[in-house]
Amino acid sequence: MSGRKIKWGIMGPGNISRKFASDLIQSENAELVAVASRTEGKAAAFASEFNAARSYNSYDDFVQDPDVEIVYIGTLHPQHKECVLQCLNAGKAVLCEKPFTMNAEEAEELIKVARENNTFLMEAMWTRYLPAVVKAMDWIKEGKIGEVNMLTANFGFNVGWAPDSRLLDKKLGGGAMLDAGIYPISFASLIFGTQPTNIKSSAQIGETGVDEWFSALFEYGNGKTAMLNSGVRLSLSNDAFIYGSEGYIHLPNFLFGEAAYLHRPGSDVEAFKDDRELHGYIYEAEEAMKCLREGKIESSVMPLDETHDIMKTMDTLRKQWGLEY
Numbered sequence: 109m110s111g112r113k114i115k116w117g118i119m120g121p122g123n124i125s126r127k128f129a130s131d132l133i134q135s136e137n138a139e140l141v142a143v144a145s146r147t148e149g150k151a152a153a154f155a156s157e158f159n160a161a162r163s164y165n166s167y168d169d170f171v172q173d174p175d176v177e178i179v180y181i182g183t184l185h186p187q188h189k190e191c192v193l194q195c196l197n198a199g200k201a202v203l204c205e206k207p208f209t210m211n212a213e214e215a216e217e218l219i220k221v222a223r224e225n226n227t228f229l230m231e232a233m234w235t236r237y238l239p240a241v242v243k244a245m246d247w248i249k250e251g252k253i254g255e256v257n258m259l260t261a262n263f264g265f266n267v268g269w270a271p272d273s274r275l276l277d278k279k280l281g282g283g284a285m286l287d288a289g290i291y292p293i294s295f296a297s298l299i300f301g302t303q304p305t306n307i308k309s310s311a312q313i314g315e316t317g318v319d320e321w322f323s324a325l326f327e328y329g330n331g332k333t334a335m336l337n338s339g340v341r342l343s344l345s346n347d348a349f350i351y352g353s354e355g356y357i358h359l360p361n362f363l364f365g366e367a368a369y370l371h372r373p374g375s376d377v378e379a380f381k382d383d384r385e386l387h388g389y390i391y392e393a394e395e396a397m398k399c400l401r402e403g404k405i406e407s408s409v410m411p412l413d414e415t416h417d418i419m420k421t422m423d424t425l426r427k428q429w430g431l432e433y
């Protein structure tokens with residue numbers, strides 16, 4: 109334990125909030141004190157399941173709870189902006205689910221408010237904190253694969269024909285890129301430490317008007333590239349390969365961080381396997397709590413400017429497909 113417990117609230121107690129909460133309550137640094145839903149009865153049931161002291165049927169009432177220090181926002185993408193603003197304006201620190209916002213303009217607005225209010229804000233890009241991904245980054249920093257020249261990363265699954273689901277309904281922020289594609293895109297940003305200088309891409313826009321799957325080639329200059337694929341109506345092998353001048357790293361099912369393998373010519377394969385029992389959302393929560401304890405208003409692992417830059421890259425992709433929200 110690193111000092112007093114940080115008091116959390118959760119806004120939007122849906123699928124991902126349930127997984128997040130089940131990890132959070134295992135942390136000796138955290139206490140879940142309040143839950144808010146606009147749907148009558150839902151917050152109370154969630155609070156009782158995770159032993160939170162209070163529940164609210166209104167976001168307005170929830171953000172006035174003086175006990176809540178930091179809010180995890182698990183609402184749908186189009187609601188992130190309003191939820192984050194409500195929290196920041198009530199003086200609450202925020203950990204907001206991915207995608208941070210619908211576009212770069214919204215992201216810029218939230219970052220400005222957080223900085224003006226001197227309040228902590230972070231995108232919940234949980235994959236960055238997983239031990240297998242941290243191990244891969246350590247290998248890269250130690251020069252184990254030499255100069256990184258190429259990345260391939262996929263995340264795709266097939267939700268089937270479900271036009272009213274949040275994954276396909278345009279009004280709910282549907283589409284592969286905002287839900288799934290953001291993982292390989294953010295991963296490319298982590299690996300290369302910058303955004304591409306040139307992007308080539310192609311998307312399948314389905315009947316509901318959203319991208320059902322897409323492929324993108326990111327170019328970084330000097331021959332460095334990332335080939336990224338994603339889908340919500342196409343199952344993919346969700347692996348990442350990071351290729352360097354002296355070897356490569358394989359991350360099977362990369363966004364869940366199950367394992368990392370270091371391949372170098374003439375050496376045995378070095379393996380890192382993560383046998384965690386929790387989902388893995390605990391690591392992003394611990395990072396947010398560490399920042400709060402240190403008085404920081406943003407994380408150096410997922411900096412706000414990088415979140416904004418990633419949203420700009422995603423805007424560029426959608427522009428290539430003629431897709432606007």
Ligand SMILES: NC(=O)c1ccc[n+]([C@@H]2O[C@H](COP(=O)([O-])OP(=O)(O)OC[C@H]3O[C@@H](n4cnc5c(N)ncnc54)[C@H](OP(=O)(O)O)[C@@H]3O)[C@@H](O)[C@H]2O)c1
Binds near residue numbers: 286
């Ligand atoms: N990090 C991850 O691994 C991961 C995994 C899945 C999803 N996510 C992200 O988490 C967010 C929530 O996804 P989810 O699958 O958890 O969503 P969900 O369970 O369908 O809904 C979450 C909350 O969004 C609100 N909501 C749901 N349907 C709505 C609708 N039709 N209109 C308006 N509000 C609605 C509800 O808030 P109220 O309770 O207040 O009504 C609900 O509790 C998304 O942005 C997604 O990208 C992240």
